[in-house]
Amino acid sequence: MPRGAEAARLRKPSQTMAVLAMCVVLIVVFSIGLNGFLTVGNLLALARNISILGILALGMAVVVIGRGLDLSQVASFAASTAIAIIIMNAGYPTGLAVLVGLVLAIVIGILNGFLISVVEMPPLLTTLASSLAVLGIIRTTAVQHYVVYLAKGHDDFLRIGGNLWNGVPVPILIFGAAAILLHLFLSRTVLGRSIYAHGDNPDAARLSGIATRPLTMMEYAISAGIGYVGGVVMIAETALMHLQVAESTLIFDVIMVVVLGGVSLVGGRGNVMSVLVGTLLIGVLLNGMTIMDMDVQTQNIIKGLVLLVAIVLDSYLHPRDEETSKQGD
Amino acid sequence: MSDIQSKAEAQAPLLRIVRGSKVYGGLHAIDGVDFELRAGEIHALLGENGAGKSTLCKAIAGAITLTSGDYLIDGQKVTFTSPQEALRGGVAMVYQESSLVPSMTVAQNLELGMEKFLTIYSKINIAATQSLQSMNFNVDPLTLVENLGTAKRQMVEIVRAVRHSARIFIFDEPTASLTPEETQHLFHLLRTLKERGAGIIFISHALEEAIDIGDRVTVLRDGKLVSTAPAKGMTRDALVRMMIGRDISASHYATHGADPDAPKPQAKRGDKVLSVENVTMGSVVKNMSFSVFDGEVVGIFGLVGAGRSEIAQIICGARKRNFLRGGMIYLRGRPVRYRVPRQAVRDGIAYITEDRKVDGFFETMTVDQNIYLGYLSSPHVRRFFYSVREMKRIADQWIKVLSISALKRSLKIVEYSGGNQQKVVVAKSLAQEPTIVIFDEPTRGVDVSAIPQIHAAIRRLAADGKAVVVISSYLPEVLAISDRVLVARGGRIVEEMSRADATEDKIMYAAIH
Numbered sequence: 094m095p096r097g098a099e100a101a102r103l104r105k106p107s108q109t110m111a112v113l114a115m116c117v118v119l120i121v122v123f124s125i126g127l128n129g130f131l132t133v134g135n136l137l138a139l140a141r142n143i144s145i146l147g148i149l150a151l152g153m154a155v156v157v158i159g160r161g162l163d164l165s166q167v168a169s170f171a172a173s174t175a176i177a178i179i180i181m182n183a184g185y186p187t188g189l190a191v192l193v194g195l196v197l198a199i200v201i202g203i204l205n206g207f208l209i210s211v212v213e214m215p216p217l218l219t220t221l222a223s224s225l226a227v228l229g230i231i232r233t234t235a236v237q238h239y240v241v242y243l244a245k246g247h248d249d250f251l252r253i254g255g256n257l258w259n260g261v262p263v264p265i266l267i268f269g270a271a272a273i274l275l276h277l278f279l280s281r282t283v284l285g286r287s288i289y290a291h292g293d294n295p296d297a298a299r300l301s302g303i304a305t306r307p308l309t310m311m312e313y314a315i316s317a318g319i320g321y322v323g324g325v326v327m328i329a330e331t332a333l334m335h336l337q338v339a340e341s342t343l344i345f346d347v348i349m350v351v352v353l354g355g356v357s358l359v360g361g362r363g364n365v366m367s368v369l370v371g372t373l374l375i376g377v378l379l380n381g382m383t384i385m386d387m388d389v390q391t392q393n394i395i396k397g398l399v400l401l402v403a404i405v406l407d408s409y410l411h412p413r414d415e416e417t418s419k420q421g422d
Numbered sequence: 423m424s425d426i427q428s429k430a431e432a433q434a435p436l437l438r439i440v441r442g443s444k445v446y447g448g449l450h451a452i453d454g455v456d457f458e459l460r461a462g463e464i465h466a467l468l469g470e471n472g473a474g475k476s477t478l479c480k481a482i483a484g485a486i487t488l489t490s491g492d493y494l495i496d497g498q499k500v501t502f503t504s505p506q507e508a509l510r511g512g513v514a515m516v517y518q519e520s521s522l523v524p525s526m527t528v529a530q531n532l533e534l535g536m537e538k539f540l541t542i543y544s545k546i547n548i549a550a551t552q553s554l555q556s557m558n559f560n561v562d563p564l565t566l567v568e569n570l571g572t573a574k575r576q577m578v579e580i581v582r583a584v585r586h587s588a589r590i591f592i593f594d595e596p597t598a599s600l601t602p603e604e605t606q607h608l609f610h611l612l613r614t615l616k617e618r619g620a621g622i623i624f625i626s627h628a629l630e631e632a633i634d635i636g637d638r639v640t641v642l643r644d645g646k647l648v649s650t651a652p653a654k655g656m657t658r659d660a661l662v663r664m665m666i667g668r669d670i671s672a673s674h675y676a677t678h679g680a681d682p683d684a685p686k687p688q689a690k691r692g693d694k695v696l697s698v699e700n701v702t703m704g705s706v707v708k709n710m711s712f713s714v715f716d717g718e719v720v721g722i723f724g725l726v727g728a729g730r731s732e733i734a735q736i737i738c739g740a741r742k743r744n745f746l747r748g749g750m751i752y753l754r755g756r757p758v759r760y761r762v763p764r765q766a767v768r769d770g771i772a773y774i775t776e777d778r779k780v781d782g783f784f785e786t787m788t789v790d791q792n793i794y795l796g797y798l799s800s801p802h803v804r805r806f807f808y809s810v811r812e813m814k815r816i817a818d819q820w821i822k823v824l825s826i827s828a829l830k831r832s833l834k835i836v837e838y839s840g841g842n843q844q845k846v847v848v849a850k851s852l853a854q855e856p857t858i859v860i861f862d863e864p865t866r867g868v869d870v871s872a873i874p875q876i877h878a879a880i881r882r883l884a885a886d887g888k889a890v891v892v893i894s895s896y897l898p899e900v901l902a903i904s905d906r907v908l909v910a911r912g913g914r915i916v917e918e919m920s921r922a923d924a925t926e927d928k929i930m931y932a933a934i935h
Binding site for chain 1: 740762763764766767768773775780781782783784785786787791795796798799800801805806807808850851854
């Protein structure tokens with residue numbers, strides 16, 4: 094038995110590898126065909142542009158691996174960073190302000206997890222509802238208009254969004270650090286492996302004795318927490334928080350990056366590498382299309398096509414048949 | 423029904439499978455099977471769990487396609503890629519679990535899949551009445567299917583298949599959940615179909631039944647066809663010999679006393695560890711009471727719907743929203759009521775699921791990872807880091823204890839055979855070092871060679887002083903490994919027998935009447 098199966102496994106690359114191959118092809122094509130793609134300046138700009146998306150996707154991946162979905166991630170970080178800016182503007186220490194925002198984001202995540210695991214609401218609707226609720230509450234209480242500006246005098250904080258000595262953007266370093274930490278967490282800790290087990294088969298995880306309810310809350314808290322890190326980088330780059338970001342298509346870009354790299358919505362599959370690869374592909378694609386001066390609509394069409402190709406690829410590489418199909422597929 | 427053949431033409435085979443094979447992950451589920459079904463015959467298909475009966479039938483019914491081999495109907499080569507296609511080709515499978523829509527009426531169910539753009543209810547009701555009457559079935563077409571009993575549902579399924587002008591019917595253990603009266607009625611239906619010239623494949627675990635109703639009998643073993651012979655003159659002993667083969671002796675399912683090598687019943691039994699008193703829940707478990715002692719294996723036998731799995735799931739907290747309508751569960755004299763399985767695991771109770779695919783193993787993980795995660799899931803194990811070295815040590819230990827044939831440790835568990843998967847699921851729970859182990863159908867869908875190993879593991883647990891409960895709907899299994907046999911019927915424990923008293927007849931009688 095094992096020999097045939099092994100051969101089958103070798104023949105079929107994982108989706109992550111396939112997308113990585115697409116990336117390489119795209120980079121080669123753009124390097125040859127596009128003037129100004131393969132320059133240090135452009136590559137640094139590319140790195141800066143994908144950092145925030147990548148950080149958000151890392152958080153989202155945790156939830157998706159646990160067979161969930163967090164549509165409230167962007168709304169959650171928009172609200173909590175807005176609060177952080179308000180506290181900073183009021184003259185409190187920067188560290189305290191950032192910490193309060195983080196706590197707020199994590200509380201929203203735990204609430205999501207509570208509704209999903211204890212009240213047993215479907216993740217999609219729960220997080221859709223909570224994103225609307227969070228946005229509504231923040232707009233009626235703290236932020237009258239859509240935009241909150243960071244007052245002058247927070248230069249130390251703004252360095253988070255700046256460059257290091259040779260023009261290396263700090264955000265990409267934060268992305269890298271977050272990726273390494275999350276990788277270690279997911280692959281080397283019991284909690285990380287439990288998230289995989291939970292996403293692979295929630296019923297089996299529960300029956301084995303894994304505390305699935307606290308685990309779910311933790312997954313959504315991590316998603317919101319890492320999302321908040323992305324939000325902090327965003328305000329450090331722009332010195333403002335525009336709440337309309339929560340109503341933009343950013344959340345779908347995040348989900349696309351996650352799914353593209355091979356973190357399947359079925360749960361239990363994919364890893365940090367998948368997220369990196371997905372982020373890279375979208376980053377390269379967007380950068381190339383911007384250099385080619387495509388309009389937003391064309392860019393959207395191409396993004397949509399890429400996602401469709403990735404999904405078709407997935408069902409081709411991992412066909413569902415009588416033997417492997419499960420309820421809920 | 424124009425294409426139903428007359429009896430005179432019925433000599434040419436209606437269906438033939440020539441050297442049919444189906445390979446799953448390198449394993450032959452069926453291997454070079456030559457099978458033939460004539461028009462106007464009932465062909466009984468026998469074999470142990472995992473012998474390939476279901477695979478063969480699924481291939482015939484179009485649910486799966488053969489890896490190699492030919493499939494002929496009326497001498498014509500056919501390939502069905504879906505059950506719908508097979509139905510159009512005249513092959514209908516009557517599933518054990520009904521495929522009817524419970525919330526629709528009988529008439530609507532009969533029309534399912536053939537609806538016109540506009541449904542005119544008076545028309546479909548009249549058509550349904552006609553079809554039912556032509557088969558002499560006493561079913562009201564306006565009843566909702568959910569209000570029908572199993573036997574009547576089967577009638578509706580049969581009529582539906584006939585309306586699709588099916589000529590080949592496959593019945594997968596149709597009598598498993600029927601009362602004797604209903605079984606007789608079903609046999610009458612089968613004979614009616616047969617007289618109309620249909621070919622019928624009949625899968626059953628009950629050998630006498632197969633001899634009684636079948637014209638010919640085919641026995642499968644380990645995916646290979648052992649023999650096809652007329653049912654007349656066939657004996658139970660001969661069939662059993664063919665089913666289990668020479669290499670596995672009768673001790674494999676020996677009842678008490680039949681074999682000196684069989685594990686001896688425990689002479690001493692320990693303290694009462696678990697007692698269930700008058701537990702009632704929903705409509706399935708009604709006033710159920712029993713006790714379990716250290717160092718003994720209690721077998722619970724019952725037909726589908728007797729409440730055996732449900733009570734186990736209640737005990738270990740696996741059921742969601744399991745509000746009891748009375749009754750108490752005591753663990754060593756202390757009343758317990760678990761809301762989630764984690765609490766039961768903390769108190770040393772392990773429940774090993776009846777359907778490992780649904781809530782048994784983690785399919786994306788390897789054997790080692792599955793066993794180690796089982797160990798880590800225990801509330802008593804406090805670890806932050808996931809240690810590959812510890813994983814290997816624990817997995818090695820259990821692979822040895824349960825003789826799991828994990829040749830390629832890097833393979834995912836789904837690529838292993840049912841027997842190995844089951845052993846891993848068992849290891850996953852035993853790694854938590856439970857003191858009470860509840861096995862639900864421990865050998866369902868397990869290859870024949872793995873069954874004795876699992877049974878030995880169960881006996882060993884009891885010998886180590888653990889309390890073991892084995893829930894099974896397979897009589898020989900209950901008889902082979904239990905120190906005490908409980909029989910569940912209608913949500914109650916209706917009969918308790920010692921190992922010496924228990925016989926197949928007595929247990930079956932208690933389970934049915």
